[in-house]
Amino acid sequence: MIRFILFPLCFTSYGHTFALPFPESQTLKANQDKHKNGQSPLETITVTAQKQEQNLLEVPLAVTLLNREQIDIAYGATIEQLQSQVPSLSFRKGNTTRNSALTVRGIGTISFSIAAEPSVSTVIDGVVLGRSGQAFSGLYDIERIEVLRGPQGTLFGKNASAGVVNIITREPDDEFTASITTSYFQQDEYRVKTRLSGPLSGNIFGSISLLRAGFDGHLDNVYHRTRADGYNHRGVRGILQYKDDKHNRTLKLILDYFDADDTCCTDIEGLPSGFNTGSEAAPDSRGIVDGVADIDLGQRKIDHDFTTKTRDKSSALSFHFDQTYTKHRFNAISAYRRWDNTEIREGDFSSTGGKSAQPVDFSSVFYQMHDIGPQQWQQFSQEFRLSSVSLGPDNRNNNYQLGAFFWYQDVDRNFSRFASCQNDKGQNQDILQQNPGLTCLATDIVDARADMYSKFINYALYGGGEYLLRKDLYLLYGLRFGHDRTSYRHKRVNNDPWGRAGVGVQGRSKDTRLKGETRDNKLSIKLGARYNLSRTGQVYGHWSQGYKGPGFNVYYNMKPTETGVIDAEQSDAFELGFKYSKNNLLLTSALFYSRFTGFQANNFDCSTGVCITRLTNAGDVSTRGIEADFVWQAGDNLEFYGGVSLVQAQIDKFNCPLAQACSARSGLEVPFSPDRKYSIAANYYLPTELVQIKINTSYSYTDEQYAELPDNEGIFAAAALLPSYGLWDAAIAFSFADDKYRLSLIGKNLADNSYTNTYSGSGFRYKIPRNADRYFGLSLQINFE
Template identity: 50%
Template sequence: MNTKRSIISKAVTLAMTSGLLVSAHTYAQEAEPAQAPDDDKSFEQIVVTSQKRVQSISDVPVAVSVLRGDQIESAFANNVENLQALVPSVSFRKGTTTRNSALTVRGIGTISFSIAAEPSVATVVDGVVLGRSGQAFADLYDVDRIEVLRGPQGTLFGKNASAGVVNITTKDPTQELTGSLSTEFYQDNEYRMKGTVSGGLTDELSASLTVFQGKFDGYIKNVYNNEMVNGYDREGARAVVLYEPADDLTVKFISEFYSADDDCCADLEGLPSGRNPDSEAAPNSDGIVDGVADIDLDQRQIDHDFESRTIDDHAAFSVQVDKTVGDYTYTSITAQRSWENTEYREGDFTSIAGDSNEPVFGAPFQLHDVGPQEWSQFSQEFRVASNLSGPFNFLAGLFYWNMDSERSFTRDASCQNNAGQLDAALTNYAENNLSGDDLTTALSDLGAYADSLGVSCNANDIVSATAYMSTEFNNWALYGDGTYDLSDDMRLIFGLRYTDDEVSYTHRRVNNDEYGRTGVGVRPATLDTDAAGSVDETNLSGRVGIQYDIAKGQMIYGTYSQGYKGPGFNVYYNFNPENDGRPIGAEESDAYEIGYKYASRDLLLNVAVFSTDIEGFQANNFDCSDGACITRLTNAGNVTTQGVELDFMYNATDNLTLIGGVAYTKAEIDEFNCPAEVDADACTDRSGLDVPFSPDLKYSLSAEYIMETEYGFDIYYNASYIYTDEQYSDLPGNTGEFNAASLLPDYTMVNASVGMSFKDDAFRVSLIAKNLLDESYATTYSGDNFRYQIPRDADRYFGVAFKAQF
């Protein structure tokens, strides 16, 4: 089987690389659907809503990358995770579940397990701000365009936009009856299917329905049971109804349901853990040699007796009303979203744990987690926009947002007695259950007392604890953004936002063991918690700048803008009221940006130079105060990100489109605070060291070439070349030293597809190749000096796609 597959892979690789160009990101939808054929590929027609109104991308004084839906489909980029390949300024931290994954822009993002903290990169879908980025880490199956706004966007978006915004817009229904059906099949039993129908119900009413299903067996072999893992089983549907009773009134209803059952994402043993060295899933690695980690990037096996799995259920409904009265357009967006996420996590990363009657840590310990969580959010936004006809134009609004979250988290783990914890538990148990001579006898000989109860504390003695957590976020804001024409060529940019944030939480953790015993990661009954807290904070942030049209289709701008991300708490399973009960202050940023934009029919060029200072950076700071190093979310300090970005789109010929981008970013620590629990003499300021997930250099180069034939079909060549520099996947320790295991090597990706199109693209069949160079890489170091996330795209694989449309 392997020989045959190798031969097929080599043959397909040779056939595809014979005509390849290089491909990656994409351009946005045309401003108006009715255009002359000669303007179909004009970059002057690209529009965005990055300032909450439809504008040409070349007129917007913001660094923004735009990915169009059909271009995303052509690159077969099926989820938000693929943004890091398509947009050089974006990186992605892969967690074991969607709720623990995060986006970073220009090296800045929030990575936390806390349910009372929010992301630095705001995710917006159809004008609705999502409470957690993980709500959008699903499949992209009905997307019109994705806009990535880089840098603080506090004035207009405000809600947790201290680093940037990912603005996703889905497709509107058409009046003309249209439809499509597409399928993709890949190696290792992966398939995806999508069907869409859209059309007018009456002259005033149109609707669309899109349904999606995908399934994948996985690419990681679990040698414990010979099953494949890290796959998925997903389905979703989106319905849109558009009502346009008059030229000046539009009402849009959107409803979406999505569910996923993913046996994902198991951490791979990339460095020797020593937990089961005789397993066939042990890595081919020498460990850390001379300060360099020998990561086994070819590792595709695990040996787990508990399956890591994530179950997601989403439901969303929104209504947007746009009404034009005179020179102004009034908009209302009302939205309700819910998200249920359940995490099953293998925490001991071996199949031989928890079976021995020997004490830990001489014997392997068990650690298994189950954590269901429910989110429910409601938002309302009202805004008014002028019609861009006079020298003064503005957009102003009122925003309200509420989110409730409830989570329970249960850990089943081996009993722990390496420091006499059993005696402490039995003492507490005796004092609560005995009195008089019985208590005196028990305390005088705890060993005999344990024997009388039949209690031991070995690896096969499984104890558990459950934490019950809840949070509520309330946010309201007033904002305004505008321009004033100082002359025909120059305009003043300004904006202001007032924000009020309130965050509250409850936390109750209960040791479930009858005797209150300590386990690995299970605190004793004496440390059960019952805590609550809240914090309220206000912020006034703004922006100001100058925009100058230097010639037709050319513009330069300079802006100063402020970003804001609200306060929070470090609420998680092993919450410590004394340390974690302190509020985490808001994260605020000051950004300077100078940009140049050029747009013509055949060329779009954007250049931006930026520098952003972040104060109160919310990050997982190291705390080694109790003898075991953990990370605790705090206002860890101040960081700076600065660099230069360039994007271009070029119609080299009528049939060849080139697209490219490069980001050079230096995201560094200015000064990190020592955690309050740690002696300040044990810390350095760590200035000049890298912020996690901030590669210095990322670039992509792409192309699409259409070869027209005389035989009733056309051939589409699409390919991409993407480079990502090495990057750290964790912060440096308190002494200013990085863990060598956290340095992820640089890597190159080449993806490609060749398609045959028939009858004006009414039917297309494509051959797809992912990672043609078969270069393996890791996207995340997960911890414990050995755990890594290695994605599906770290292997070369092939597929075929079929699409029919009318």
């Protein structure tokens, strides 16, 4: 899908993003001269999706590039806010950054397990992240974000079955520069970003970037009389770079630290739960009416006696070596990352749970459930890459890249649950009989703790490129061999003195000690061709294979019956694309079809009489569609751009749990895959002698989508259907003194169209994003040189 943000001059297309910096008078004049000479500035857009600088028209890939100007002026603090600019990319917000996930064209992995990998890989400065959530807390000082759809194993170190989100930070400048940007939005949201960059001595350059941001939240907790769903962020990134132009050598050291203390990710009660019926936070909803959920999208209150929080601390160190020879280029990246994530969760979603000295009955006597789950992720990676100097028709017939990759990660997590004692089915009857006077009431809080550990080892050899068959016709090829090894340990212990069971707490008789290991090898192939249409564009087509390694469903209440290996997820992707640019028009379009076998997903299982979700090889799914977009430079000061995407992601075959019948699921939709998206935007520039003015506006639409899989009978829960929504944004920016000062007035969601982008389950829980309300802001940027 093609999505556009309203603030910058940008064009997010199936093949790229076109975005110009703020047009100073000289830049504007240069564009005017190009128009007079019949030359279009759209013909020279450069992208680096294939690890080399290339003209957009030569890149036979589906890639979206969000550049620095677009990211900065979008005023998005996280990927959740920026993902609206990216075609076919969706964000599913979990109860912590660890459980949040990205999906591409409707395909992604949403899992609580610490022994499973994502379908969409996330990379920062060439370093693969073990969990996408490491990049979800905050973004600052970003040079560009590239989103590649489909398998990318012959280009990137770690393979992925659905796509790659590649984030590149800014490098030090050759000359001294400094800037400070302060932004303030309604409800006391603020961000301050500072950057110093330039030469230190001789061939040594450096930069340091600082971030401070905070927001109390846009939800009101009526129990504590505080605000929720806010954040408190601090970050610092330092880069030291050595450039030896004489020997074409570059060395770079990157140090990064980020600290987040968020009251995230809080669920609102969008449908009646029955927990807080007399509360001022009760939803204005009739519930499910004629099979349709009457979701209270205006709900901005919660009634919780325990504050949901996420605490993140991440640190990173990476060393980059780059050496260019006459005909080749050699790169090496050595990296270490550590991520400490703590989940603090209100699990009963009320202020009434555990307050009544009566047995829990789930109708009038409600239970308490409070969770605390700290974890630590550590990873080391090493990548070597050898490539021909550049790709393109002006170079030798065979342009290629070869790579070797090693990746190690271990995860150490514990999870404690404090919940009301539960005896509705006689779970604790023997214990109560053996201990006269002992009770099992909602006010009797029992607890258990699970200690979990997982380890991943991956290494691979890969390569790919293009070979000139004859004039303007190129063969595309790629090959990858990878080895994956995954292991885990799990121990759960009931800490109640009598070993009583509780809501979501197993009794002492079910304490477990589990472990397992699996490994797999995979050979992946890419084949295709592209044909240059003189200087106006190209057509291309290719088939590529994707792969995501095997794993285990390791979570708090893991049972001995759930120790089976989750087999690898594999994909075959076909793509046919067309790119055209001439004069003042740029047009891209593509047809795609991808089939996934062994799709790893949370399978809805009612085999035990109680419906739960289990991470399994759910079956086979496919996604297909057509995407098209355009940018039209209508005049020297006026641009239009827009796009449309029609995508169908469906279940082809489902693996039924415990021999149950579930064939009714075939042909149904895959979650988080809206069938239709479109957007249209315009930018107008008004230059004067004293000030440059930019006015932009846009509208984007997202179709309705389901947020979870159907049940075994092929029926979607009515509560899981997220309504469609449209967003209208606008901004006006004033630039003074050759852009030394830039003042921007920002308006988000001007039509005040509320929406939800995540259904969290339980029949009533939803997440409402910050951008679901109309709000305004002010930003001031000062540049020093």
